[in-house]
Amino acid sequence: MTALLVLEDGRTFPGEPFGATGRTVGEAVFATGMTGYQETLTDPSYHRQVVVMTAPHIGNTGWNDEDDESARIWVAGLVVRDPAVRPSNWRSRRSFEEELNAQRIVGISGVDTRALTRHLRERGAMRVGIYSGAVAEQPLADLLEDVRSAPRMAGSALAAEVSTHVAYTVPAVGTRRLTVAAVDLGIKSMTPTSLAERGIDVHVLPATASIEDVLAVEPDGVFFSNGPGDPGTADHERDLLREVLRRGIPYFGICFGNQILGRALGFGTYKLKYGHRGINQPVLDRSTGKVEVTAHNHGFAVDAPLDAETTTEFGSVRVSHVCLNDDVVEGLEVLGPDGRVRAFSVQYHPEAAAGPHDAAYLFDRFVDLMLEQSTAKDRVPEGSSTSTERSA
Structure with a gap:
């Protein structure tokens, strides 16, 4: 045959x-x-x-x-x-x-x-x-x-086809330190596992989740996962993330979650000629000058300026990581008025399943961001606008 x-x-x-x-x-x-x-x-x-x-x-x-x-x-x-x-x-x-x-x-x-x-x-x-x-x-x-006659990938909205339909929780390993609302756009099992190993209760929510669903778990941070399809079709996810950013909730996104952050900040996305797929892609962390060998699976990318910060309603935005093969944007950071990172994302897969572990530190960076925000929130006097904004 x-x-x-x-x-x-x-x-x-x-x-x-x-x-x-x-x-x-x-x-x-x-x-x-x-x-x-x-x-x-x-x-x-x-x-x-x-x-x-x-x-x-x-x-x-x-x-x-x-x-x-x-x-x-x-x-x-x-x-x-x-x-x-x-x-x-x-x-x-x-x-x-x-x-x-x-x-x-x-x-x-x-x-x-x-x-x-x-x-x-x-x-x-x-x-x-x-x-x-x-x-x-x-x-x-x-x-x-x-x-x-088969449908093209450009213009395809696929996240809802692979997302969980029912919310579930991956409990923290050991003592619970933090709570994260993870929006499942096609999440890989190693991702909530990597968060749980750091003492985080991970509430995995469907791609159709609303801001009310996110706030209901009282998250210390919000995570958007990887997923399939064209990010240009993900208007619901973009609008949900904008609500998260307006409330000042720490955010971390991977892959599709990076593209959604880009769209939420006002950037466009575009389809790569043949994409990045594999476990050996070199990426430069522009803040440290270190090169990471990373795992990729994406056919779209964020169209953001590499050499200048961009002012948005959520703060200044800079490209944090780039691919050394083709200068594709591989990470974004949103800075608050104090210059500190309040939200960030990467286009690649730090959970390393499969792949190298060079980027596992990003989960720890998310933990640090949430702990820092939690400490700052504890210092805000009761009844101030900042303390009520998160629950609005």
Whole structure:
């Protein structure tokens, strides 16, 4: 049995079925990590995307019961060069292909992924279809029409499709120090875990949460997670964050949460040609001059000036981090009248699932920001405008 990958520009790549057989369509993107495929496939940010793994050997460590970043695989499809025939890892419970079959994920193997990645790098991310079994016998013109009829990622509002529908709490590990309202736009499980390990009760709220829902948990800080889709469509999330900023509540955002902060501050967002996806992206922390190797998964970016602060209704804003590969904005900071950071975000993933741990300090920075704000609030006399504004 053969399989066929069809790009919207008409180029095709033959291969063999891998995982479930049938049809799938989505946006073709490539991920450069040599490890961490389980975390990649279960990352909700990959919803409606067909992921091309650039590393040739995938599936070597099988599939375990510990490393999922959500309750299911979210990728629309998978493209690999040379899948492992037999997994070898003490934590493995089943093979990679067995898990793909169990979750009905259509994939293709034996593809020249190097040539495919170069094509996407030069032409940009585009719609794609994978076809195997009987459907692959259809005329190429029909398959190409099927691919071109698939929705584009630009203009797609997807956060609500991957978000929890019911609020839940991840309790603090050890003594509770703080409370955070985390808006789930496609949150990875390691993110609330990283917060909880720092003594934080994490109240995870749906993407549709209102400011009243946020305030109901009496948060010391608010967090917006990663997630899929076009941030330009996220008007509800933008407006919610503006309400948070108006109340002076400390804020930390990751990935989609960085783009939402950008929009809340009045910046635009734009689609990258082929995005950043992988666990080896170099980012410069402009305040320290240090370079971090970071994990990325984003196809959009914030359009903010790199070399000047911007005045907004919420304070001065500066770009805190940039990608050294292409100068894409990778972080924002909002400064109060005293010059202190009151809200910040990054475009990458400090929870490192999978990936390096260079940016784990950002969770500690969020803790420090909340503790500092809590201390300042305790010093405000009862009945003052500042003490009542948070609960308004």
